[in-house]
Amino acid sequence: MAKISEYLGGSAxxxxxxxxxxxxxxxxxxxLLELCEERALDLAAKVDAGEIKGRLAGVPFVAKDxxxxxxxxxxxxxxxxxNFEAPLxxxxxxxxxxxxxxxxxxxxxxxxxxxxSTENSAFGPTLNAADETxxxxxxxxxxxxxxxxxxxxxxxxxxxxxxxxxPASFNGxxxxxxxxxxxxxxxxxxxASSTDTIGCFASCAEDAELVMDIIAGHDDLxxxxxxxxxxxxxxDMPKRVGIIKEFMSDDVDEDVRNATRxxxxxxxxxxxxxxxVSLPMLKYxxxxxxxxxxxxxxxxxxxxxxxxxxxxxxxxxxxxxYGKSRDQGFxxxxxxxxxxxxxxxxxxxxxxxxxxxxKARTLLINEFxxxxxxxxxxxxxxxxxxxxxxxxxxxxxxxxxxxxxxxVGASLAGLPAISVPAGVSADSLPxxxxxxGQRRSDALLLAVAKSQEGK
Amino acid sequence: MTKYEITIGIECHVQLATxxxxxxxxxxxxxxxxxxxxxxxxxxxxxxxxPVLNKQAVTLAIKAGKALNAKIANESRFDRKHYFYxxxxxxxxxxxxxxxxxxxxxxxxxxxxxxSVRVRIHHxxxxxxxxxxxxxxxxSLVDLNRAGTPLIEIVxxxxxxxxxxxxxxxxxxxxxxxxxxxTNGDLYHGNMxxxxxxxxxxxxxxxxGKRAEVKNLNSFRSVERAAEYEFKxxxxxxxxxxxxxxxxxxxxDDSGKTSSQRSKEDAQDxxxxxxxxxxxxxxxxxxxxxxxxxxxxLPPYYREKWSNLGIDGSVVSALLANQAFAExxxxxxxxxxxxxxxxxxxxxASSIQTDEHTSTVVYKLVPDxxxxxxxxxEANELSSTTAKEVFNELLSxxxxxxxxxxxxxxxxxxxxxxxxxIVDEVLADPASQKAVEDIKSGNDKAIGFLVGQIMKKSQGKxxxxxxxxxxxxxx
Numbered sequence: 063m064a065k066i067s068e069y070l071g072g073s074a075x076x077x078x079x080x081x082x083x084x085x086x087x088x089x090x091x092x093x094l095l096e097l098c099e100e101r102a103l104d105l106a107a108k109v110d111a112g113e114i115k116g117r118l119a120g121v122p123f124v125a126k127d128x129x130x131x132x133x134x135x136x137x138x139x140x141x142x143x144x145n146f147e148a149p150l151x152x153x154x155x156x157x158x159x160x161x162x163x164x165x166x167x168x169x170x171x172x173x174x175x176x177x178x179s180t181e182n183s184a185f186g187p188t189l190n191a192a193d194e195t196x197x198x199x200x201x202x203x204x205x206x207x208x209x210x211x212x213x214x215x216x217x218x219x220x221x222x223x224x225x226x227x228x229p230a231s232f233n234g235x236x237x238x239x240x241x242x243x244x245x246x247x248x249x250x251x252x253x254a255s256s257t258d259t260i261g262c263f264a265s266c267a268e269d270a271e272l273v274m275d276i277i278a279g280h281d282d283l284x285x286x287x288x289x290x291x292x293x294x295x296x297x298d299m300p301k302r303v304g305i306i307k308e309f310m311s312d313d314v315d316e317d318v319r320n321a322t323r324x325x326x327x328x329x330x331x332x333x334x335x336x337x338x339v340s341l342p343m344l345k346y347x348x349x350x351x352x353x354x355x356x357x358x359x360x361x362x363x364x365x366x367x368x369x370x371x372x373x374x375x376x377x378x379x380x381x382x383x384y385g386k387s388r389d390q391g392f393x394x395x396x397x398x399x400x401x402x403x404x405x406x407x408x409x410x411x412x413x414x415x416x417x418x419x420x421k422a423r424t425l426l427i428n429e430f431x432x433x434x435x436x437x438x439x440x441x442x443x444x445x446x447x448x449x450x451x452x453x454x455x456x457x458x459x460x461x462x463x464x465x466x467x468x469x470v471g472a473s474l475a476g477l478p479a480i481s482v483p484a485g486v487s488a489d490s491l492p493x494x495x496x497x498x499g500q501r502r503s504d505a506l507l508l509a510v511a512k513s514q515e516g517k
Numbered sequence: 518m519t520k521y522e523i524t525i526g527i528e529c530h531v532q533l534a535t536x537x538x539x540x541x542x543x544x545x546x547x548x549x550x551x552x553x554x555x556x557x558x559x560x561x562x563x564x565x566x567x568p569v570l571n572k573q574a575v576t577l578a579i580k581a582g583k584a585l586n587a588k589i590a591n592e593s594r595f596d597r598k599h600y601f602y603x604x605x606x607x608x609x610x611x612x613x614x615x616x617x618x619x620x621x622x623x624x625x626x627x628x629x630x631x632x633s634v635r636v637r638i639h640h641x642x643x644x645x646x647x648x649x650x651x652x653x654x655x656x657s658l659v660d661l662n663r664a665g666t667p668l669i670e671i672v673x674x675x676x677x678x679x680x681x682x683x684x685x686x687x688x689x690x691x692x693x694x695x696x697x698x699x700t701n702g703d704l705y706h707g708n709m710x711x712x713x714x715x716x717x718x719x720x721x722x723x724x725x726g727k728r729a730e731v732k733n734l735n736s737f738r739s740v741e742r743a744a745e746y747e748f749k750x751x752x753x754x755x756x757x758x759x760x761x762x763x764x765x766x767x768x769x770d771d772s773g774k775t776s777s778q779r780s781k782e783d784a785q786d787x788x789x790x791x792x793x794x795x796x797x798x799x800x801x802x803x804x805x806x807x808x809x810x811x812x813x814x815l816p817p818y819y820r821e822k823w824s825n826l827g828i829d830g831s832v833v834s835a836l837l838a839n840q841a842f843a844e845x846x847x848x849x850x851x852x853x854x855x856x857x858x859x860x861x862x863x864x865x866a867s868s869i870q871t872d873e874h875t876s877t878v879v880y881k882l883v884p885d886x887x888x889x890x891x892x893x894x895e896a897n898e899l900s901s902t903t904a905k906e907v908f909n910e911l912l913s914x915x916x917x918x919x920x921x922x923x924x925x926x927x928x929x930x931x932x933x934x935x936x937x938x939i940v941d942e943v944l945a946d947p948a949s950q951k952a953v954e955d956i957k958s959g960n961d962k963a964i965g966f967l968v969g970q971i972m973k974k975s976q977g978k979x980x981x982x983x984x985x986x987x988x989x990x991x992x
Binding site for chain 1: 561565568569603607609659788796
């Protein structure tokens with residue numbers, strides 16, 4: 063893996079060329095859908111000429127292909143947007159470019175970020191960086207694998223229910239899902255607006271911290287962004303850590319549990335107190351998540367109608383235009399979620415499903431708040447298992463959804479959560495441990511992760 | 518024979534006079550623009566775009582609330598209403614289904630007979646407009662200039678019971694919204710559109726009949742005519758023993774008829790959902806009061822203020838048809854009192870033709886000039902006829918009333934000596950002798966002839982009353 067510091071001070075053009083060579087050499091992993099070679103080299107030349115300066119001057123990165131970017135298409139790994147060229151860039155991309163970072167390519171994902179393995183990509187799955195027979199995790203699988211393979215020192219992803227944390231865990235890199243509202247969602251293809259967050263992958267917590275520091279902040283173009291608060295410089299180290307009891311049951315892979323306990327022991331050795339905490343509402347989070355998120359998906363994906371951009375079916379009938387364009391443009395998982403979402407929002411069911419789920423979500427938030435009266439940080443595994451085999455869960459959506467059980471809670475509550483590497487399984491598969499903090503405690507989580515690296 | 522009663526509720530869409538659209542920075546004025554010229558990526562429904570609520574739209578809604586005598590919600594929210602149509606790029610309209618900004622209120626609409634009808638407002642919500650489709654044989658074109666234009670939809674209670682009341686309500690709503698600065702009120706460009714819900718039931722019946730909704734009426738007259746037509750149509754159905762179908766109907770202004778567009782069975786499930794991209798709008802009472810304090814005087818204020826002037830209802834209507842007239846007459850009233858105000862009011866009412874379209878003519882309205890003019894008439898310096906001539910010129914002139922009267926040589930001569938000379942001259946004229954004889958023998962009407970001669974000789978400037986007095990003194 064590569065560190066940001068290795069790229070600073072040298073030739074930006076060389077950095078970009080090196081990253082592009084590396085990207086091409088690992089093409090069998092299918093982590094990148096498109097390289098923006100020409101634009102990247104143009105920007106690199108500007109950095110080398112001193113026209114662009116900044117904290118990431120000349121540092122290459124990749125962005126999940128649901129970020130609107132110049133220099134390449136933005137497909138969301140869907141047939142629908144297979145040829146879509148964005149007329150503007152996401153706020154996060156603009157902020158990174160303003161600091162001299164250079165996007166060299168767009169990474170693979172589950173189409174429209176619907177999935178947890180990157181197998182739902184319209185352009186084929188991404189292979190796990192540690193084991194090519196296994197999934198990369200998802201939906202930001204391409205970004206995780208590109209980082210793990212050292213193609214780039216960091217990558218952007220989105221996390222709606224675990225889409226950064228879980229692939230980070232599966233590939234042995236740091237993955238950051240910020241507090242909801244810390245990073246602008248402007249210019250990122252929307253999945254579920256109330257839990258969508260923009261975050262990053264990096265080889266270490268320090269690099270992730272730098273990237274988050276750059277992309278964080280209020281944005282007038284996203285009303286849900288919070289006032290600026292991310293500040294990694296003035297921190298009181300927290301001391302009380304709670305291991306979430308519900309995430310340590312016998313259903314969870316033993317290697318995963320052991321890795322989590324080992325990390326806890328290291329924390330104790332560093333002066334943290336660690337004890338078990340129970341959050342009974344967590345067992346309802348999957349039910350809440352798979353009502354609220356599909357509802358928002360069905361709404362956010364209504365714009366893909368074949369009228370203005372993207373796939374447009376050949377027909378003279380308006381209803382057929384909608385039906386056929388959407389049929390051709392969406393993957394099976396997209397359709398499944400649109401149907402679930404349309405169902406739970408339909409008249410007569412709205413109260414029973416959507417409203418009830420929102421009420422349960424409030425109870426969950428209250429329960430987290432209560433836990434944070436006694437603990438500074440909650441911890442647990444990221445996923446019940448290490449990376450599973452390609453195709454193992456593809457035919458069983460319920461099984462696939464169950465793999466999200468440990469990540470959706472923080473998403474529903476809008477909490478920051480990071481995945482940090484915590485060893486490997488007996489099969490040498492990476493295992494991540496998840497640290498969850500109170501809203502706006504993003505910098506604290508990263509500080510704790512930093513304190514444990516190399517121990 | 519059964520007598521039937523009509524019950525009407527009106528939903529009125531008011532286009533807000535904001536600089537930009539409800540959720541994007543695109544220009545909100547689509548008039549005279551090429552199709553799709555004012556469309557931002559947000560309006561276009563591009564992937565990754567997020568709505569940013571226009572603060573000015575909220576401010577105008579708060580002002581509208583004052584005009585509607587309505588309470589403003591301290592917390593309101595936006596929801597998504599889903600349906601597929603090419604004029605709706607995101608596949609949902611952002612509206613306020615559950616927690617609107619404007620709560621219950623009322624409007625008192627004046628009727629021609631001098632009375633008024635009170636129409637309660639259920640609520641009014643803020644929402645975005647859709648674009649426009651044009652159909653050409655086997656293809657259609659989409660224009661998104663209007664997509665995202667801010668509207669408030671004012672929903673009345675079914676308190677209206679005649680077509681005349683429906684029109685009166687629509688007209689009053691228009692005045693209120695224009696006066697409060699909420700909308701430009703240009704009906705021709707669709708700034709206000711009315712959906713009229715009409716049902717009929719036997720008089721005294723405790724239940725309302727099935728209602729038909731006539732959509733998209735854009736003039737007061739069509740509101741009135743559509744209500745009239747629907748009353749007749751629905752009564753005829755009931756008389757024949759048939760049923761009124763709950764449906765949406767369109768209005769054809771040329772034929773003066775409504776026709777079925779969509780029945781309730783075709784009603785869509787809009788799958789309403791709170792919009793997760795837009796945080797709740799929280800307004801403190803202090804902020805609401807501050808915004809509403811800038812709302813100018815509204816029609817009811819003027820009606821009250823002029824109630825003792827002794828002017829006709831038609832004059833009041835004519836003045837209120839143009840907010841600037843109402844303001845200037847009110848200022849005149851404040852500065853120079855009721856009698857001067859009455860005179861000026863009548864000039865406005867008789868001089869300017871108004872219609873339901875907002876006039877684009879800009880008048881020069883200087884209260885002091887109107888006061889001066891009225892005082893000149895009271896002092897007999899101008900006749901009422903010549904005063905109107907001066908008034909008309911004042912509306913577009915930078916001169917004072919006196920300057921205009923002087924430059925047009927209209928000032929009446931009230932100098933007794935000067936007029937007496939003319940009187941003597943006329944009485945000595947042989948052509949006047951017959952009239953002089955007639956008057957002496959008791960035919961008083963002949964004096965008019967003599968006064969006319971004097972006016973002629975003085976080129977219209979002699980004060981006729983004074984001239985008459987001088988004639989009588991001499992005969």
